[in-house]
Amino acid sequence: MDPTCDRIHQNPPPVSGEKRVVDEMDFFAEENCLKKTSRVDAIKKESTELDSELDTGLNLHMANTSSDKSMVDDETLPNMEKKRTTNKLIVLKDELERMNTENQRLRDMLNEVNNKYCALQMHFVTLMERQQNRKPRTAEENEMIDRTTEEKKDGGIVFPRQFLNLGQAAIANKEELSQSSSEGRTQNGFRSPQNNVELVSVTFKSGQEAESPDLANQGWVPNKVPKFDTSKDYDQATDATMRKARVSVRARSEATMISDGCQWRKYGQKMAKGNPCPRAYYRCTMAVGCPVRKQVQRCAEDRTILITTYEGYHNHPLPPPAMTMASTTSAAASMLLSGSMPSADGLMNSNVLARTILPCSPNLATISASAPFPTITLDLTNTPNPSQLQRPQGQFHVPFPNPPHSFPSDGPQVFGQALYNQSKFSGLQSSHQDMMNAATAAIAADPNFSAALVAAITSIIGANGHPNNHGNNNSSTRSSSDNNVGKSNFVGN
DNA sequence: CGCGTTTGACCGGCGC
DNA sequence: GCGCCGGTCAAACGCG
Ligand SMILES: [Zn+2]
DSSP states (O other): OOOOHHHHHHSOTTTHHHHHHHHHHHHHHHHOOOHHHHHHHHHHHHHIIIIISIIIIIIHHHHHHHHHHHHHHHHOOOHHHHHHHHHHHHHHHHHHHHHHHHHHHHHHHHHHHHHHHHHHHHHHHHHHHHHHHHSOOOHHHHHHHHHHHHHHHHTOSHHHHHHHHHHHHHHHHHHHHHHOOOOOTTOOOSOOTTOEEEEEEEEEEOSSOSSOTTOTTOOOOOTTSOHHHHSOOTGGGGOOSOSEEEEEEEEEOSSSSOOOSSOEEEEEEEEOTTOSSEEEEEEEOSSTTOOOEEEEEEOSSOTTEEEEEEESOOSSOOOHHHHHHHHHHHHHHHHHHHHSSSOHHHHHHHHHHHHHHTTTOSOEEEEEOOSSSOEEEEEOSOOOOHHHHHOOSSEEEEEOOOOOSSOGGGHIIIIIHHHHHHHHTTTOOSHHHHHHHHHHHHHHHOHHHHHHHHHHHHHHHHHHOOSOOOTHHHHHHSTHHHHHHHHHHHHHO
């Protein structure tokens, strides 16, 4: 839409669009050590510029070519010249096509890499968790842990289970994914051209909210049925701490909604008080009873920033990309959590560490202990977000090495779960802290991770990047949303 | 005609 | 108790 202030400031207008994207890529690319990746990256960049970047890249290129041509035409009209240019064009087209195929191939590769990465991360998280369990804890904590462990055995607990699913599914669905997302209608592709995720934040909602943490099995009961009734009530009550995790993703996107691989149905829209932009409410429709909901809202200051907040856990398997994201996110979350909830000490440590590492990784994870529920924020880019800057003191940052490729949309599932599980122990692990931090740092510092992810992002964004939004996006895509905004504003409040 | 979105109404929580 | 507010419901609407 309107030029984003940020962008403009940061980049020169003309090439801005493409430059911007490339810039981000470059950031990682520099760290990039993956043998093929580096090369791949270069190619990818090209292809991205050529085909994907909807308006920006593509148009720009086209514009250039055409302009060249026109110039020639104007000055010398000889047919030869014309032919030449035409040929050139054809050649370019061929090239473009080639790039596309190449891109496709690369995407496959990346998928693979991603899966591997995912697996690795799962492993990592598992290890961490194990480590954690080893720690001495209070009786209560022990109890919880025990329970958790048991549940794991049963497969009852979602956290571990999800990971398993992730792994399996990731592998199993890989092909499906790349080929056809058989999902019917409104499945969001995981392509969202201009979406660059910048940060993820998770919020725990305390209180007896509805979703049982176990979520997996429990369908979300719509209607006004008191959530309390349906819900968890039982035991879970013990850990009244958090029933619900919130993951919010800050993404730069001009689209009305980021695509995350899930199907969403809009069920409401309202004006938030401090924000001129409306907030849209969506519900996951991938599965019948899926309790996951999300809110999409644009940042007041910078409207190019889209804030998507996910709540609840999916009661169904996630599409590969989403899963990858989820695991990734969850890993980060677990890292955060491991050191988070705890005292300020932990916070401080993390903070320091984060700052130290910051230069290496543009991504940040933040936890804020603000009011009702603490918020964890994973900052994936170093973008100077006003909101971020404004952030109150009670937060700390941790570098988050994994830029989600499309969106952590489904993060809540794994992510949330992880948070939930770990949050139980909150307060104890100061020592883990170190370990966690170390691990985090290690990962963050490891260019391979970043590279792989960047590659993934690039491929996904680039390959599929076309303007139209899929599924739900449509709904919101319609300008109507804006209109509604106005109306609903008044009405709503 | 089915389905998803739109949008005003409704509801529960919260602060005054 | 009242009003604000975030969130959800559901009838109406529009699209394919
Ligand atoms: Zn779902």
